[in-house]
Amino acid sequence: MKTNLLFLILFFVSLFPIASYAQEEPKLQYTVGFGSSIDGMNLLWGLNFSNELNVRLGKRTSFNAGLSFYQSLGSLEEETLPIYSNGKNNEQSSGIFITPSFKYDIVQRPSGFKLAFSAGPSLQLGGESVIRGYFSEVPTKTYVTNKYQRIGLFMELEAEWNSKNPNRKNAVSLSAFGADSSMPWYLNATYKMRFKLGNK
Numbered sequence: 001m002k003t004n005l006l007f008l009i010l011f012f013v014s015l016f017p018i019a020s021y022a023q024e025e026p027k028l029q030y031t032v033g034f035g036s037s038i039d040g041m042n043l044l045w046g047l048n049f050s051n052e053l054n055v056r057l058g059k060r061t062s063f064n065a066g067l068s069f070y071q072s073l074g075s076l077e078e079e080t081l082p083i084y085s086n087g088k089n090n091e092q093s094s095g096i097f098i099t100p101s102f103k104y105d106i107v108q109r110p111s112g113f114k115l116a117f118s119a120g121p122s123l124q125l126g127g128e129s130v131i132r133g134y135f136s137e138v139p140t141k142t143y144v145t146n147k148y149q150r151i152g153l154f155m156e157l158e159a160e161w162n163s164k165n166p167n168r169k170n171a172v173s174l175s176a177f178g179a180d181s182s183m184p185w186y187l188n189a190t191y192k193m194r195f196k197l198g199n200k
Contacts, residue, residue: 028197029054031171035190037070039093041182042130046072046093048188060108064118066099066154070126070186090143095126095186097177099154112162112169122154122177152179160194169194 031052038045050068057063071094101120108114127147133140156175163170171192176184 027056029056029194030197031192031194033171033173033190033192035188037072037186037188038076039070039072039128039186041185042072042091042093042128043076044072044091044093044130045074045076046070048190050190050192052192054103054194060105062103064099064101064103064120066097066101066122068097068099068188070095070097070188089131091128091130093126093128093130095124095148097154098123098125101154101156103158112160114158114160116158116160117156118158119153119155122152124148124150124152124177124179148179150179152177152185153183158192167196 031050031054033048033050033052035048036045037048048068048070050066052064052066055063055065072092075089075091099120099122101118101122103116103118105114105116125148127145129143129145131141132144154175154177156173158171158173160169160171171194173188173190173192175188175190177186177188178184
């Protein structure tokens with residue numbers, strides 16, 4: 001409970017820089033991305049899709065408002081299935097993630113290349129249905145369903161570079177989401193396209 005309260009406080013504190021810089025017309029960028037994901041707690045793999053609005057706060061700092069979606073597509077390991085599975089593994093996990101974060105450019109080159117780190121709280125709305133074993137006189141396996149509405153921690157390392165289109169940049173990132181004392185719970189590798197929206 002204390003951890004969730006801390007993340008909520010960080011979220012509201014993160015909104016203050018937006019108000020203080022609003023009249024300076026900071027540069028806006030919109031980013032769309034897609035890539036692969038791993039649910040490390042359940043050994044599932046899948047895809048992620050992301051949307052992000054970036055507000056420049058300073059020469060190296062910015063604020064990101066992110067909305068992303070993850071859906072598993074398969075398992076990374078063979079499982080002994082429950083007897084009512086009809087030979088098909090029905091494990092799955094998914095989530096919508098609402099993520100405000102601060103981003104800092106660690107490296108900036110005249111060529112347009114940037115290496116940046118970002119972090120912030122992330123609200124997950126989603127769940128999972130996974131196989132769990134119960135040991136009694138006869139060991140049995142069954143599907144267990146968990147629903148999530150939780151706040152976790154988001155961290156990302158991103159490399160960005162110029163494209164031939166002056167209004168668009170390309171980027172790749174490695175990001176992680178952790179919650180309930182587990183980090184990373186989800187690990188994402190994402191390709192992004194970033195578009196200019198506002199004035200410098």
